Amino acid sequence: MTDPSWIDAALTAARPQAVGALLRYFRNLDTAEEAFQEACLRALRNWPKNGPPRDPTAWLIFVGRNSAIDTARRQTKQQPLPPEDVLSDLEDAETAIVEKIDSADYRDDILRLLFICCHPDLPATQQIALALRIVSGLSVRQIARAFLVGESAMEQRITRAKGRVSSGEIPFETPDAFERAERLAAVSAMVYLIFNEGYSAGSAEVEARFPLCDEAIRLARLLLRIFPAEPEIMGLTALLMLQHARAKARFDADGAVILLDNQDRQLWNQTMIAEGLALIDKAVRHRRPGAYQIQAAIAALHARARKPEDTDWSGIDLLYATLEQITPSPVITLNRSIAVAKVRGPEEALVLIEPLEDRLSGYFHFFGVKGGLLMQLGRKEEARVAFDRAIALANTPAEAAHIRMHLDRLSQN
Amino acid sequence: MLYAILCYNMEDVVGSWSKEEDDLVMERLGVVQEKLAKAGKLGPVARLLPTTAATTLRKARGEPLIIDGPFAETKEQFLGFYVVDCDSLDEALDIARDLAKANPGQGSYEIRPIGLFRPGSTSQ
Incomplete structure (x- = not known):
């Protein structure tokens, strides 16, 4: 429990709560950070010797607060506080803080x-x-x-x-x-x-x-x-986990982007997916949909499909339609068009995105999607024009390389 | 005699381990498990997902209450557990409801997804 990596992890884990509490005491960010820093230094000296405290966060808040008060007193030439190993009531004070730690303040x-x-x-x-x-x-x-x-x-x-x-503007009430x-x-x-x-x-x-x-x-x-009962926070957490679960499958050996359909799903992190799906299930029970929950639900439908052809595209289409209502945006409509193409064909998807061209005229993905739909419809010349626009707007070499692959395919057949 | 060994630790600290640190811990635990498995002494092993993924069904006067998060009352003790295979949280909650009905007393059922599960094998 006292090896350096455990202490390191404990200090990292305690940091948001400890610095947050110290900021409330001192109402000054620099003082709070310095106090936490000092408490960490003392922890590194003290914990290997005396064993880790029952509640590392409470210990750090207590010791940090004392050391900052000590510093302030020394600066005003008042009596210093005794060092923390002479404090007879450290345990008691720690207990008092531990009891308070569940309160809404924290x-x-x-x-x-x-x-x-x-x-x-x-x-x-x-x-x-x-x-x-x-x-x-x-x-x-x-x-x-x-x-x-x-x-x-x-x-x-x-x-x-x-x-x-x-510090003057930090809202403390x-x-x-x-x-x-x-x-x-x-x-x-x-x-x-x-x-x-x-x-x-x-x-x-x-x-x-x-x-x-x-x-x-x-x-x-x-x-x-x-x-713990905020469905949008569940949605946000689920969204991040479901996306990050695919991290290992997103690039090939040469660094080119691998699209969802072509990813090796064996490389997806199933534990992260399980946690994301569990959180979405929890969120849905609240019946208070929000943008993060819906995006997470879309990611969940992708994650649940063992093979690309198992993907519930009509479910994804419906979720995007709801998302469009909550947060209307041409980019969301563009994303929806991919589901629409799968469910109702590329023709309808093209009708859906054509009105977006003015607003997305500088957007790489718009021309990538448009080119892809035109290619599916066999309108090769128009597809080529769209892909050329996409390449001109590509943000990364990998994006450009991906579109070039389509252009190559176009000239092959 | 079968024993259950329940593992307790600080979740936010464990959650602050890097992937390498986590892998190292799992590897060291694997060595211990392997020895037990060879001796036919290892039953099922489970690593639970974080408490943030938990839901609690608490018995109440009428319908049981469903609360987000883990079970956190100290006056009750951990008495047993089930491992069930469900398609959704709702299905797991239905099972917990049935268990709650069959059980005359008070009590709560924490429903926590399992991240890692090994069925194991013992001589019993």
């Missing part, structure tokens, strides 16, 4: 810590970097690596972001139900962003960016633990 602490990273003035990439640093506790080097930028650039980005979320729901929605969106940063990486970058997906899943599970 739930709001974690939510607040995540929420301050979603500051509306911060661009998405800064929100993500800040959350990974403050909430997840990744090092600047780890974050820089995941974002494929230099360490000093990332250091600056995080410092700037921290400056923006100045206990949120009412409405505010809590609003914060939860903002935080969910950020967790999804973190996931997408990792998920949308090309094959060459995937190795470096995978931790972003794992971290997003950990944060989603954390949210779910503090809001």
Whole structure:
């Protein structure tokens, strides 16, 4: 229980709750982070010697709070507190904190810590970097690596972001139900962003960016633990797990994208799929559908199919239709067209997407899908035009390579 | 005599293990299991999915209550468990309802998906 990797995992696991609680005490992000840091250093010295505490999080909050108060007193030249191994009441105080740890305060602490990273003035990439640093506790080097930028650039980005979320603006009062729901929605969106940063990486970058997906899943599970009855959080967590379950099957040896239909389903992570499906089942019982739940339900229908031809495309079509109603967007209609093509044929799918061309004129996937539908209909010349547009709009070499494969097939027959 | 060995640990810490650390733990546990299996002493082994995937059916005055999350009352003790093969959570809840009806007392049934299952074989 006291080997370094266990302690490391315990400190990582305790971080969101501990920093969140310390932020509530000190109302200053830097002080809270320093206090947690100090508590971690003491844990590394103390736990191997005395064994791990019953509740590592409570220990870290208690010791962190004392050490920060101690520092503050020393700075104001008052009497210092005794060091923690002389404190006779450490056990008692720890027990008191353990008893309080289930209270709603702690739930709001974690939510607040995540929420301050979603500051509306911060661009998405800064929100993500800040959350990974403050909430997840990744090092600047780890974050820089995941974002494929230099360490000093990332250091600056995080410092700037921290400056923006100045302590004066952090909302410390206990949120009412409405505010809590609003914060939860903002935080969910950020967790999804973190996931997408990792998920949308090309094959060459995937190795470096995978931790972003794992971290997003950990944060989603954390949210779910503090809001166990929120169907949208179940949906979000399920969505991330069902997508990440396919990670190993998404690229071939040369780094080209492998589409869902062609993936080796043996490579899908069945444990992750099982957890995602269980969460969707739980969410559906609440009968309060939302965008994450529906997207997860779509991913679930893919995950349930052992072979591509077993996929319930009409179910997917219906789910996309519902999603279109909740969050209308041309991209969702475009995705729906793939299901429509499978259920009712490429002709109808083409009718569905043609009105989108104006709004999606700069979107790679639009022309990829359009070209594919035209190709199925045997309209080779038009397909070629669409594929050429797609190549011009490709975001990664892998995307362009995939479309070139279609063009090759077109000229072969 | 058959014994059940129940494993307790801090879920958020276990969830913070990297895949490599997790694999290493599973490998070490596998060595222990293999020794037992060879001696014909190993029954079923299960690793449960996180408590966030759990649902609890709690007996109440009328219809049982269905609560998201794990069972967390301390005044009741862990008395036994079933492993059932279901297509959906609803089916598992129906089974739990039947068990609750057949059982005269109070009590709760936590329904938790199993992530890893090995049926095992014992001489009994």
